[in-house]
Amino acid sequence: MFKKLNNIGDSAVICDFGEEVNHTVNSNVIKLFYFIEKQSKSKSVVGITNCTPSYNKLLINFDLQKTNSKKILKFINSIDFNGLSLDREIKEWTLPICYDFEIDLNNMSKKLQLDKEEIISIHLKSIFYVYMIGFVPGHPFMGDLDPKLFLNRLKTPRIRVPAGSVGVVEKFCNIYPYESPGGWNIIGRTPTKLFNNKDSSRPCLLSPGDTVKFKKISKKEFNNY
Amino acid sequence: MSNFFFKVLRPGINTTYQDNGRFGLQHFGISAAGCMDRDFFFLANALVRNKIEEGVLEFAYQGPLLELIKGNAKIAITGNVTFNIINLKGETVNGECNRTYNLLVGEKIDILATKESVYGYLAVAGGFVVKNFFNSVSTLVKGKIGPNEGKKISIDDEIIFNKENIISKNLFVNIFPKTVNNIRVIKGPQYDYFSKLSQEEFFSVNYKITTLTDRMGMRLEGPAIENVISTNIRSEGIAKGAIQVPADGQPIILLNDHPTIGGYPKIAYIISADYDLLIRKKPGTTLSFKCIELSEAEKAYKEKQVKISQIINNIREIN
Numbered sequence: 001m002f003k004k005l006n007n008i009g010d011s012a013v014i015c016d017f018g019e020e021v022n023h024t025v026n027s028n029v030i031k032l033f034y035f036i037e038k039q040s041k042s043k044s045v046v047g048i049t050n051c052t053p054s055y056n057k058l059l060i061n062f063d064l065q066k067t068n069s070k071k072i073l074k075f076i077n078s079i080d081f082n083g084l085s086l087d088r089e090i091k092e093w094t095l096p097i098c099y100d101f102e103i104d105l106n107n108m109s110k111k112l113q114l115d116k117e118e119i120i121s122i123h124l125k126s127i128f129y130v131y132m133i134g135f136v137p138g139h140p141f142m143g144d145l146d147p148k149l150f151l152n153r154l155k156t157p158r159i160r161v162p163a164g165s166v167g168v169v170e171k172f173c174n175i176y177p178y179e180s181p182g183g184w185n186i187i188g189r190t191p192t193k194l195f196n197n198k199d200s201s202r203p204c205l206l207s208p209g210d211t212v213k214f215k216k217i218s219k220k221e222f223n224n225y
Numbered sequence: 226m227s228n229f230f231f232k233v234l235r236p237g238i239n240t241t242y243q244d245n246g247r248f249g250l251q252h253f254g255i256s257a258a259g260c261m262d263r264d265f266f267f268l269a270n271a272l273v274r275n276k277i278e279e280g281v282l283e284f285a286y287q288g289p290l291l292e293l294i295k296g297n298a299k300i301a302i303t304g305n306v307t308f309n310i311i312n313l314k315g316e317t318v319n320g321e322c323n324r325t326y327n328l329l330v331g332e333k334i335d336i337l338a339t340k341e342s343v344y345g346y347l348a349v350a351g352g353f354v355v356k357n358f359f360n361s362v363s364t365l366v367k368g369k370i371g372p373n374e375g376k377k378i379s380i381d382d383e384i385i386f387n388k389e390n391i392i393s394k395n396l397f398v399n400i401f402p403k404t405v406n407n408i409r410v411i412k413g414p415q416y417d418y419f420s421k422l423s424q425e426e427f428f429s430v431n432y433k434i435t436t437l438t439d440r441m442g443m444r445l446e447g448p449a450i451e452n453v454i455s456t457n458i459r460s461e462g463i464a465k466g467a468i469q470v471p472a473d474g475q476p477i478i479l480l481n482d483h484p485t486i487g488g489y490p491k492i493a494y495i496i497s498a499d500y501d502l503l504i505r506k507k508p509g510t511t512l513s514f515k516c517i518e519l520s521e522a523e524k525a526y527k528e529k530q531v532k533i534s535q536i537i538n539n540i541r542e543i544n
Contacts, residue, residue: 009411009494010522012464021459033252050251052462054486059462061251064497064526069519134254134462134486137368141460141486178369195253197370200359204253 001028001081007069008059015058015076026131029053030209031084036060045075053208054132055141090209095175095192097166097214098222103186111151120216122146123187128173128212138177138195138204142212145171157183164189166214190214191225228354229296231384237289237336239440240378242353242371244280247361251462251485255370258363258481261440261504262344264402264533265303269348271537272301272325272396280355280362280372282347282384288336289347289378298328299391304345305402305505308336324397324543325350341404342505351389365482367441395543400536402505406431409499409515411522413468415490418454423474426450427492431511432476438508440482445512449474452490460488466495468514478503498525 004016015032017025033053040048047067052059062072099105099120109116128142145168153169158181161167165176167184176182177194194205206212217225243266246259260266260283270279282289288306301324302308308320311333320326320334322345328334339345355362355372362372369375373382416424432445456472463469467479469489478495479487493514495503506512517525 006414007411007519008414008464009466010496010519010526014414014461019459049248050257052251052485054461055459057459057461059251059464061248061464064523065530068523132460132486133252135460135484137254137365137370139254195368197358197368197375200357203250203255203359203370208252 002032005073005076010069011064012059012061013069013072013076015060017056019056021055021131023129025056026053026129027086027209028081029056029058031086032058032079032081033208034086034088035079035084048072052134054134086209088209090211091207093206093210093212094215095190095212096217096221096225097188097190098217098219099188100219100222101186101189103165105187108149108151108185108187112149114148119149119187122149124214124216126173126213130206130208130210130212132208133204133206136178136180137197138206140175140194140206140212142173143171145173147171151185153183154185157181161186162189164191166190188214189222191222228385229298229388230294230386231291231298232294233289233378233380233382233384234292234333235290236378236380236382237284238287239285240289241283241364241366242280242355242373243283243363244361245278245363246481247359247363247365247370250359254485255365255368256481256483256485257465258365258371258440259361260344260346261481262304262342262346262501264501265342265344265346267533268323268398268400268536269301269303269346271540272303272323272398273299273348273350275348275350275352279348279352282353282378283344284336284339284347285344286339288339288345290333290335291384292333293328293330294383296330296388297391298386299325299350299389299393300328300334301325301348302334302336302345303348305340305342306336306345307338307340308334310334321397323400325395327391327395342402343507344504349386350391351387354385354387367482396540397543398536398540403502404505405502406512407515408503408512409496409517409522409525410468410493411496411519412516413491413493415458416492418452418490419470419492420451420453423450428514428516431513433511434506434508436508440480442480442483443478443503445476445478447475450476450492454490456490457488458490460486463487464494466497466500467491468493468495480504496522496525498522498529
């Protein structure tokens with residue numbers, strides 16, 4: 001199932017599922033991720049400290065005091081990949097979005113030669129898949145966008161993008177959980193909190209493998225949210 | 226509350242609660258954080274006879290000035306740190322690292338500077354009273370996660386700790402922290418992205434540690450490393466100690482609070498046994514890299530563990 005298995009330093013390994021990025025490849029990464037998480041929780045494998053899925057790879061960190069590279073590689077090689085299933089309910093989220101903040105919609109409309117309303121309607125029709133979460137806490141990398149909305153990154157990234165901003169670049173869509181610098185084209189803003197630093201049991205709303213649809217709300221609804 | 230506490234009269238530059246780190250959340254974008262210099266962290270707890278992974282206060286460069294407002298405390302400061310204790314008569318007593326002190330209510334600790342290291346630790350017998358988040362009290366400032374709302378310590382904060390009997394004798398340990406310039410690494414997954422000349426140079430030249438260095442990463446300055454394949458890779462999970470090389474060819478070593486996912490090629494990884502040695506190096510100093518094999522790195526780690534246990538076993542009473 002995976003194409004390569006490499007050591008990363010002396011306390012991690014990475015499973016590489018090949019160069020392509022699509023749902024099938026990513027869902028295999030995520031299946032392996034949930035499987036390892038479960039095995040780790042039930043103590044069938046010891047010493048794994050973190051597991052990080054990305055588009056086409058799974059990084060597995062371990063504690064050198066409890067295990068080593070050889071043992072982890074042996075464990076991964078013993079997994080029956082054909083028998084892996086997504087042992088977890090995939091959540092389908094509908095997140096409110098307000099398109100009335102006007103940060104990039106006008107520019108996008110010019111660059112794409114599409115009316116703003118058309119851009120909004122295409123964006124609302126898309127069902128996004130969460131490939132991975134990361135970079136900063138709670139930040140989802142989602143796809144795939146309708147090719148009609150493909151855009152490059154901004155030439156000069158913004159110093160400040162407001163929290164909740166929904167951005168698009170190429171076939172990907174993301175949501176900025178915090179105010180931060182950013183180079184994505186901002187299409188709208190969601191009032192939903194993606195990350196709750198008070199809730200230790202469930203700090204992050206979305207999980208890798210979930211799907212997200214957007215529901216349009218007005219600025220008034222946004223402010224009252 | 227019947228708890229004892231210090232009041233913060235000066236917070237220092239970068240003072241946070243830390244422990245062993247927070248694991249199992251990297252898939253949500255949360256890096257482990259935790260104490261940067263693990264040897265000195267473990268030693269601080271060992272001296273005050275805490276659990277070895279009890280939360281401590283970590284400081285860098287300039288530490289805090291704390292006044293003990295309620296109760297008495299047994300403390301230990303580890304690292305290579307200059308500090309004073311200001312007693313009830315108003316006298317300033319030079320503090321010594323790697324030993325315990327019994328502080329009385331009204332006394333102050335003034336942690337002036339970390340000398341030949343970057344990070345220092347303050348442990349208190351009985352441990353600090355801080356809120357746990359996902360099995361850890363480590364602070365990840367960038368994500369606002371951990372005790373104190375995920376923030377650095379600030380002026381007038383109360384540093385609360387558990388009541389503990391401090392009548393026991395004071396303890397100390399003699400250690401001679403090594404400073405080395407040669408840090409051992411294992412080749413990274415994109416080692417082949419760099420030109421033959423740059424690969425050779427990487428293991429022969431000195432790199433200077435720049436001031437753009439914090440808990441997230443350490444930026445180095447040296448001959449630009451030439452990438453002959455691609456300066457971007459598909460974003461993938463990052464492990465602590467990764468040496469990534471962005472388009473300008475100047476390496477960045479990712480440290481405890483690293484972003485969880487990144488798209489720069491990685492030329493090498495710092496071995497676990499040398500991570501603390503790297504962390505002790507200050508901006509402005511230089512370092513070089515030595516390439517070793519995985520088996521050697523694992524052996525070096527085991528040897529290092531033995532050394533830490535020996536140091537902890539050598540803790541003695543002060544006569």
